[in-house]
Amino acid sequence: MELAACIRRGLKQNEFEVFYQPQIDFQSGRLTSSEALIRWRHPQLGWVPPSTFIPLAEETGLILDIGEWVLSQACSQNKKWQTMGLGNPRIAVNLSACQFRKEGLAQQISQTLQQLEMKSNTLELELTESTFLENPEQGMKILDEFRDMGVTVSIDDFGTGYSSLSYIKTITPGVLKIDQSFVNEVINPTNRAIVQAIVTMAKSLDIETIAEGVETQEQFDILHGMGCDKYQGYYYSPAVPAEGMTQIMMQDM
Ligand code: G
Ligand code: G
Ligand code: MN
Ligand code: NA
Numbered sequence: 001m002e003l004a005a006c007i008r009r010g011l012k013q014n015e016f017e018v019f020y021q022p023q024i025d026f027q028s029g030r031l032t033s034s035e036a037l038i039r040w041r042h043p044q045l046g047w048v049p050p051s052t053f054i055p056l057a058e059e060t061g062l063i064l065d066i067g068e069w070v071l072s073q074a075c076s077q078n079k080k081w082q083t084m085g086l087g088n089p090r091i092a093v094n095l096s097a098c099q100f101r102k103e104g105l106a107q108q109i110s111q112t113l114q115q116l117e118m119k120s121n122t123l124e125l126e127l128t129e130s131t132f133l134e135n136p137e138q139g140m141k142i143l144d145e146f147r148d149m150g151v152t153v154s155i156d157d158f159g160t161g162y163s164s165l166s167y168i169k170t171i172t173p174g175v176l177k178i179d180q181s182f183v184n185e186v187i188n189p190t191n192r193a194i195v196q197a198i199v200t201m202a203k204s205l206d207i208e209t210i211a212e213g214v215e216t217q218e219q220f221d222i223l224h225g226m227g228c229d230k231y232q233g234y235y236y237s238p239a240v241p242a243e244g245m246t247q248i249m250m251q252d253m
Contacts, residue, residue, distance in 0.1 A: 004060045006042070007053055011065055015041050018073045019239035022248055023092070023210060023232045026224045031252040033090035033124065035232060036074035037239045038066065058098050067099045071109065075118045077242050082122070086249040092124040092154060097131040101138075106145035113149075120150040124175065127153065129161030132171060143171060154210070159198060168205065176202050178228070180213030186222050199226050 001009070010016055020034040040048040057063040071093050078091040099105055113120050125146060132139040146153055154175035159182055168176075178198055185191045195211075202209045211223045214233030223231060237248060 003053065003056050004062060007040075007057060007060075007062050007066075010040060010042065011062075011069065015043065016066070016069065017041060017241065018070055018077065019241055020074075020077075020091075020245040021232055021239035022237050022245070023230050024236050025230050026228060031089070031249060032230060033092060034245060035092040035126070035239070036070055036077075036094070038070050039239075054096070058096055061098060063096045063098045064102060067096060068108065068112075070094075072112050072116065075112055075116045075123065078122060079116050079118045081246065081249060082118075084246070086246070086253065088119075088122060089249065090122045090124055090152075092126055094126045094156065095131065097128075097134055100127060100131050100142065101135065106142055106149065109146075109151070110149055121152070124152040124154050126156040126177065128156050129158070129163040129167060132167070133161070133163055136167075136170070140170065147172075157212075159194065165201075168201075168207075173207060175208045175210060177210045177212050177232075183211045183213045183219060183223070183233070184215075186211075186219050192222065192226075195223070195228070196226050199228050203227065 017039050019037050019039050021037060022031050023033040023035065024030065025032050038050055040050075040053060042048045054063065057066050074091050074093050078089060081089050109123075109125075110120075113123065143153055152174035153171065154177055155171065155173045156177050157179045158176040160179045176198060178195055182191045182195050186195055199209050208229045211219075211228050211231040212233065214220055214223065214231040214235045216235060220231065220235055240248070
């Protein structure tokens with residue numbers, strides 16, 4: 001069967017699952033939030049990584065269905081965690097350019113939040129610079145709507161785009177997610193200088209920084225020392241199923 005048809009069938013037959021990766025505060029060592037990351041359990045192929053189906057889903061527009069599904073899954077899961085008394089966790093959801101392009105995104109998100117009775121200030125939406133730059137005018141309008149709703153905007157893979165820093169001023173994100181490629185080699189003086197510059201700039205603009213893909217104690221120490229706010233990565237935990245995330249949250253209480 002064609003991959004697109006497989007995705008369609010998979011959505012109908014509940015083959016997709018949302019995993020969650022913890023985000024940890026460097027200072028306190030406490031869990032603050034998690035990122036929702038889709039996984040596909042294909043009946044024949046087993047776990048199919050998003051890198052093999054997200055690009056096609058974007059080409060075919062299927063990402064609109066996937067995106068809506070991930071958002072409602074993640075929000076209802078987060079609501080469950082709040083109801084279980086596991087604090088006031090935040091959840092970060094990835095938005096693709098395709099979703100960002102379609103009319104009515106903010107209204108759709110607002111509706112989902114209302115239906116699930118989830119507080120909008122516990123939702124973070126991740127977008128890349130290129131998603132925004134595809135159509136900055138429309139982008140500004142959507143970001144204003146997000147802001148009015150009280151939803152936080154994060155810039156994903158920060159530092160890998162080709163945008164000028166002036167866009168930071170335009171977007172005024174709540175969070176910058178420092179791309180894994182810098183974090184991975186943060187031991188290297190050039191990368192270290194770049195990451196330090198990002199962290200310093202973000203601090204003075206009152207923007208939070210998250211280091212992505214922290215894997216080692218050494219990376220942890222360097223980033224902590226630089227004043228980066230939070231981290232995400234295998235050093236703490238990979239993305240895990242909802243039940244695994246619940247366990248992690250209970251241990252963190
Ligand atoms: O979790 P993993 O590293 O395998 O994710 C690979 C890529 O897939 C990442 O770039 C991530 O942003 C993307 N991805 C994961 N889940 C989603 C999702 O729900 N929506 C979108 N648009 N992208 C996702
Ligand atoms: O949305 P984004 O492109 O940031 O997706 C994050 C991706 O990074 C996911 O595919 C996730 O599984 C992956 N990831 C998370 N932590 C680590 C890590 O410590 N090392 C590596 N190599 N990948 C990671
Ligand atoms: Mn992301
Ligand atoms: Na990223």
